[in-house]
Amino acid sequence: MSSPHQRSRLEIVLILGALTAFAPLSIDMYLPALALLTQHQGVGAASALLGVLQFGIGAGAALGVGALENGTAMPMGLVIGLCGLGSCLARRLLVRPPS
Numbered sequence: 159m160s161s162p163h164q165r166s167r168l169e170i171v172l173i174l175g176a177l178t179a180f181a182p183l184s185i186d187m188y189l190p191a192l193a194l195l196t197q198h199q200g201v202g203a204a205s206a207l208l209g210v211l212q213f214g215i216g217a218g219a220a221l222g223v224g225a226l227e228n229g230t231a232m233p234m235g236l237v238i239g240l241c242g243l244g245s246c247l248a249r250r251l252l253v254r255p256p257s
Contacts, residue, residue, distance in 0.1 A: 185213050208252070215241060 188209065219237045226233035 181213070181216075185210075188213075204252075208248075215244070 192207070192210070219241050222237050223233050226236065
């Protein structure tokens with residue numbers, strides 16, 4: 159019989175493995191659906207590609223947090239704030255107001 163400590167370690171490994179697989183699976187499901195998204199939802203190709211851009215920005219943000227890591231939560235807050243500011247700026251520059 160395994161000890162509770164070994165069991166909890168196995169659960170953590172399984173959860174982290176599932177979370178690690180989530181991003182590649184989601185982008186692999188999203189990319190083939192881009193053509194359908196533009197046809198059935200009535201959005202342009204640029205709008206659909208902005209969704210893919212979010213994955214790239216997230217990957218870059220993760221690298222930024224890793225590079226700035228100093229044992230506190232400050233780098234994560236900084237990256238979240240910068241990404242939020244960047245998304246507001248991108249929306250302001252890229253989205254046309256309704257006519």
